[in-house]
Amino acid sequence: MASDQLPDTIDPWKYCQSGRELKLTLDQALFKRASEMLVEVKGQMEFELQFDMDPQRQPFVKGHLRGEAVLTCQRCLQPMTAPLDDDFIWGLVRSEEAAENLPRLYEPVMIEDEKLDLMSVLEDELILALPVVALHPEEVCQLTLSEKARLEEAPKADDASENPFSALADLKRSLQSKQ
Numbered sequence: 001m002a003s004d005q006l007p008d009t010i011d012p013w014k015y016c017q018s019g020r021e022l023k024l025t026l027d028q029a030l031f032k033r034a035s036e037m038l039v040e041v042k043g044q045m046e047f048e049l050q051f052d053m054d055p056q057r058q059p060f061v062k063g064h065l066r067g068e069a070v071l072t073c074q075r076c077l078q079p080m081t082a083p084l085d086d087d088f089i090w091g092l093v094r095s096e097e098a099a100e101n102l103p104r105l106y107e108p109v110m111i112e113d114e115k116l117d118l119m120s121v122l123e124d125e126l127i128l129a130l131p132v133v134a135l136h137p138e139e140v141c142q143l144t145l146s147e148k149a150r151l152e153e154a155p156k157a158d159d160a161s162e163n164p165f166s167a168l169a170d171l172k173r174s175l176q177s178k179q
Contacts, residue, residue, distance in 0.1 A: 009115035012092050015051035016059035022049040024122075028067070031123045037130060039079045040070040047122055059092040060106055065125055071134035076141045086129040090121070 006024065014020075024047040028035065035041045045067035053059055065086050073080040091106025093099045099108035109121055135141070 009117050012116040016053050020051045034126045039072050061090040063088045073136045074133050075135050080136050082131050084129045
């Protein structure tokens, strides 16, 4: 289903009762909040959603997202492409109390006014799938010569002079020698 065929909201209860399956291919530009986190907004995200009911009659959505995101490498500050491939399971609930009683397997998704804003929750999943710290593999990362020199000159953590407790140890020795 393309984004122009996707309604603004859906009735998730009907989708779960009928066991509906959606396969969506959506342009990254449709995700405004996620776009702000990207260096370059290009390409598409693929989503597969399976609406269903578990044996306890709990409505849920089992989903998968796949795509790529162009982010800033936090090591070299250059653009990098991060593959995104993530699974999720939503438990659909109407209240905070129902969310608290939801089995841990499910991530609670609150349904307000009996409708689900599908684009909003898909964007939430996209944001959650982004790496917390985007890094090229070390062998790919292109640090400048000055950055490499600065990192090599940085003091080592195991230097005795850097030990914050060395002054305390000296004080303890001096007190013991006075006794």
